[in-house]
Amino acid sequence: xxxxxxxxxxxxxxxxxxxxxxxxxxxxxxxxxxxxxxxxxxxxxxxxxxxxxxxxxxxxxxxxxxxxxxxxxxxxxxxxxxxxxxxxxxxxxxxxxxxxxxxxxxxxxxxxxxxxxxxxxxxxxxxxxxxxxxxxxxxxxxxxxxxxxxxxxxxxxxxxxxxxxxxxxxxxxxxxxxxxxxxxxxxxxxxxxxxxxxxxxxxxxxxxxxxxxxxxxxxxxxxxxxxxxxxxxxxxxxxxxxxxxxxxxxxxxxxxxxxxxxxxxxxxxxxxxxxxxxxxxxxxxxxxxxxxxxxxxxxxxxxxxxxxxxxxxxxxxxxxxxxxxxxxxxxxxxxxxxxxxxxxxxxxxxxxxxxxxxxxxxxxxxxxxxxxxxxxxxxxxxxxxxxxxxxxxxxxxxxxxxxxxxxxxxxxxxxxxxxxxxxxxxxxxxxxxxxxxxxxxxxxxxxxxxxxxxxxxxxxxxxxxxxxxxxxxxxxxxxxxxxxxxxxxxxxxxxxxxxxxxxxxxxxxxxxxxxxxxxxxxxxxxxxxxxxxxxxxxxxxxxxxxxxxxxxxxxxxxxxxxxxxxxxxxxxxxxxxxxxxxxxxxxxxxxxxxxxxxxxx
Amino acid sequence: xxxxxxxxxxxxxxxxxxxxxxxxxxxxxxxxxxxxxxxxxxxxxxxxxxxxxxxxxxxxxxxxxxxxxxxxxxxxxxxxxxxxxxxxxxxxxxxxxxxxxxxxxxxxxxxxxxxxxxxxxxxxxxxxxxxxxxxxxxxxxxxxxxxxxxxxxxxxxxxxxxxxxxxxxxxxxxxxxxxxxxxxxxxxxxxxxxxxxxxxxxxxxxxxxxxxxxxxxxxxxxxxxxxxxxxxx
Numbered sequence: 029x030x031x032x033x034x035x036x037x038x039x040x041x042x043x044x045x046x047x048x049x050x051x052x053x054x055x056x057x058x059x060x061x062x063x064x065x066x067x068x069x070x071x072x073x074x075x076x077x078x079x080x081x082x083x084x085x086x087x088x089x090x091x092x093x094x095x096x097x098x099x100x101x102x103x104x105x106x107x108x109x110x111x112x113x114x115x116x117x118x119x120x121x122x123x124x125x126x127x128x129x130x131x132x133x134x135x136x137x138x139x140x141x142x143x144x145x146x147x148x149x150x151x152x153x154x155x156x157x158x159x160x161x162x163x164x165x166x167x168x169x170x171x172x173x174x175x176x177x178x179x180x181x182x183x184x185x186x187x188x189x190x191x192x193x194x195x196x197x198x199x200x201x202x203x204x205x206x207x208x209x210x211x212x213x214x215x216x217x218x219x220x221x222x223x224x225x226x227x228x229x230x231x232x233x234x235x236x237x238x239x240x241x242x243x244x245x246x247x248x249x250x251x252x253x254x255x256x257x258x259x260x261x262x263x264x265x266x267x268x269x270x271x272x273x274x275x276x277x278x279x280x281x282x283x284x285x286x287x288x289x290x291x292x293x294x295x296x297x298x299x300x301x302x303x304x305x306x307x308x309x310x311x312x313x314x315x316x317x318x319x320x321x322x323x324x325x326x327x328x329x330x331x332x333x334x335x336x337x338x339x340x341x342x343x344x345x346x347x348x349x350x351x352x353x354x355x356x357x358x359x360x361x362x363x364x365x366x367x368x369x370x371x372x373x374x375x376x377x378x379x380x381x382x383x384x385x386x387x388x389x390x391x392x393x394x395x396x397x398x399x400x401x402x403x404x405x406x407x408x409x410x411x412x413x414x415x416x417x418x419x420x421x422x423x424x425x426x427x428x429x430x431x432x433x434x435x436x437x438x439x440x441x442x443x444x445x446x447x448x449x450x451x452x453x454x455x456x457x458x459x460x461x462x463x464x465x466x467x468x469x470x471x472x473x474x475x476x477x478x479x480x481x482x483x484x485x486x487x488x489x490x491x492x493x494x495x496x497x498x499x500x501x502x503x504x505x506x507x508x509x510x511x512x513x514x515x516x517x518x519x520x521x522x523x524x525x526x527x528x529x530x531x532x533x534x535x536x537x538x539x540x541x542x543x544x545x546x547x548x549x550x551x552x553x554x555x556x557x558x559x560x561x562x563x564x565x566x567x568x569x570x571x572x573x574x575x576x577x578x579x580x581x582x583x584x585x586x587x588x589x590x591x592x593x594x595x596x597x598x599x600x601x602x603x604x605x606x607x608x609x610x611x612x613x614x615x616x617x618x619x620x621x622x623x624x625x626x627x628x629x
Numbered sequence: 630x631x632x633x634x635x636x637x638x639x640x641x642x643x644x645x646x647x648x649x650x651x652x653x654x655x656x657x658x659x660x661x662x663x664x665x666x667x668x669x670x671x672x673x674x675x676x677x678x679x680x681x682x683x684x685x686x687x688x689x690x691x692x693x694x695x696x697x698x699x700x701x702x703x704x705x706x707x708x709x710x711x712x713x714x715x716x717x718x719x720x721x722x723x724x725x726x727x728x729x730x731x732x733x734x735x736x737x738x739x740x741x742x743x744x745x746x747x748x749x750x751x752x753x754x755x756x757x758x759x760x761x762x763x764x765x766x767x768x769x770x771x772x773x774x775x776x777x778x779x780x781x782x783x784x785x786x787x788x789x790x791x792x793x794x795x796x797x798x799x800x801x802x803x804x805x806x807x808x809x810x811x812x813x814x815x816x817x818x819x820x821x822x823x824x825x826x827x828x829x830x831x832x833x834x835x836x837x838x839x840x841x842x843x844x845x846x847x848x849x850x851x852x853x854x855x856x857x858x859x860x861x862x
Contacts, residue, residue, distance in 0.1 A: 074792070075792055076794065078793060078796040085798045086797075086800050382800070529801055535678055541802070547754060570712060
């Protein structure tokens with residue numbers, strides 16, 4: 029009989045570019061990736077073991093050691109901390125009898141930290157064996173661990189009613205909630221599956237006409253960078269290559285963002301039709317929906333929708349009844365790495381490699397997936413474009429502002445009454461949003477706009493307008509109340525996140541994030557000097573020498589809080605003498621030497 | 630014959646074959662652009678960022694950029710030179726680099742660049758990371774303390790079947806270079822020599838020999854790094 033590993037390798041034709049799928053399938057079967065298995069994979073793919081291991085060790089959901097029959101990944105992002113994560117972690121450790129980062133002696137339970145899992149509106153939350161557990165309490169933790177000891181399945185452990193909307197559907201069956209508090213005209217309005225393709229075939233639109241329509245609408249990328257969507261499509265269409273590819277970026281790793289999860293749950297057909305429309309526009313035959321591993325629970329649900337689309341002729345040969353247009357979509361999962369949200373890192377990952385961003389030029393529109401012209405669009409962007417094709421550019425331009433057309437889906441979390449998803453037209457101010465979500469403006473210390481890579485603003489900027497021309501954002505707003513220690517709870521968490529999530533390839537990003545973290549630690553410990561605060565501002569140009577956006581924006585948590593909350597830094601400087609370095613402690617520094625020679629103090 | 634393009638570096642008119650990488654094109658015009666991760670004959674990676682230049686006002690790496698007609702390059706502005714110096718300081722502060730006890734002293738490109746850029750005390754806090762020395766391989770020492778993670782060994786060293794002997798492990802603040810114990814156990818003398826040779830610092834050292842060239846007669850003892858390029862002008 030063939031081993032499971034051989035079966036998996038065969039399933040993917042022993043194609044090294046499918047290494048992610050191979051590793052995910054094997055790990056889900058075995059619980060982890062034992063070294064002999066990696067050796068077998070390496071042998072079959074004719075690459076070295078260390079080459080397989082460099083992909084494995086890049087992603088934090090892969091493990092070469094057992095992670096327990098039940099592997100608990102508890103979110104340790106800022107909002108989780110704000111919502112009482114520490115108590116939940118403590119309860120898990122107490123009940124399970126092991127620390128985070130460890131597995132119980134009987135290998136039953138493993139406890140692990142994981143950055144934001146896209147459930148900020150229902151924290152504290154965890155992923156246990158791929159299943160999402162939300163709104164955890166210490167009491168629930170006790171029940172869950174008892175259930176593990178009794179050998180219950182993860183579904184049985186949940187003991188929670190199913191979530192709202194499609195979360196309760198048979199193929200999803202999840203306890204996750206959508207929490208859609210405001211629907212808008214583009215995303216959360218009515219949409220019939222296949223409508224965008226029908227519009228193309230009914231109006232006999234050529235690919236160029238589709239691009240023209242999207243161009244006239246003014247749709248720009250919703251991931252944060254705001255690049256004009258039609259321009260990207262046009263560049264890609266014109267680029268030469270045997271094949272063209274459409275990627276939908278559902279990696280959504282920016283802490284505080286979860287709107288793509290809700291869009292994929294409630295409007296999957298709009299997303300997938302958006303990919304198909306894009307495929308038609310650029311001349312692609314294949315689309316790949318790249319999802320972060322945290323959203324693995326959506327797999328069966330999305331696979332079923334893809335199967336229905338094929339059955340309805342919306343995918344496959346002459347897709348959507350458009351003659352000569354053959355197009356299909358497959359899912360590709362990551363395995364835990366924030367940087368894979370960067371488009372070229374995402375492509376590298378989809379090719380079975382470490383998610384290290386590429387040098388540009390060439391841009392993905394010229395040389396992307398497998399060296400072919402490729403577009404990578406955000407989930408929400410593709411939805412916006414699909415709606416434009418259906419309802420026209422003129423209709424679309426009536427929404428939003430003159431330079432920021434359409435709607436934006438926000439992920440709102442933190443200290444407010446109604447955390448969740450809001451679809452607004454561009455042009456709302458931060459104050460409008462605070463009022464809408466039930467945040468008491470007098471009690472709001474700061475709003476983190478656009479996640480850690482965005483900026484942390486104070487009340488003097490709450491009148492700023494969400495739009496590409498003023499406060500551009502990928503849509504995440506974390507509301508931070510007065511009760512939190514901004515530097516310790518928020519800023520430190522963010523800079524630590526970047527130091528861990530840097531791919532490590534650029535010296536500037538890898539080392540500088542560590543320097544920022546160490547300097548902030550020094551200030552938090554009361555050893556900081558005024559010159560340390562200034563130095564962190566002076567380092568910004570170095571970060572800008574990095575290859576990708578992660579490196580460029582990594583100092584933002586610190587830089588934007590020095591700018592907007594400088595008093596918090598200065599309040600921690602107890603040492604007025606600039607020439608005295610109080611962080612150096614002679615006794616600690618020579619402790620090891622003393623021990624080695626047996627010197628007693 | 631390849632098309633010749635004209636471009637400028639710091640206002641100086643230069644010519645090169647179209648499609649040449651900027652670092653190489655600069656060299657043929659007698660202009661030195663410092664590099665660490667770049668290697669002749671191996672596709673560039675742009676990971677050390679030391680060759681950062683401004684092209685038409687935009688910061689980019691010279692090792693990964695191909696020259697094109699009319700390109701305006703800024704190579705030696707105060708801003709760029711300070712950026713490069715900062716990167717060298719970062720690499721020193723990030724690892725454990727004790728030059729006086731290192732076998733590569735005098736041949737080390739990081740050390741040579743530090744001299745060229747007159748690095749005295751880094752502006753960054755030393756991290757003093759705990760890193761290992763791997764000595765299990767029959768022919769090579771791998772001293773992780775000295776690694777600057779430039780990926781030269783990863784990119785240049787493969788066996789006859791194209792399999793990599795070195796690779797990155799992990800990411801971010803835990804990243805390191807791993808060696809394939811199986812493949813490296815049977816490494817040929819030639820490949821082991823090449824591995825030690827491609828390392829710009831003293832992170833990969835050939836076992837069984839040391840200080841073959843005495844201190845004082847080493848590559849950068851007589852003249853600073855880059856001087857050969859500038860003198861050829």
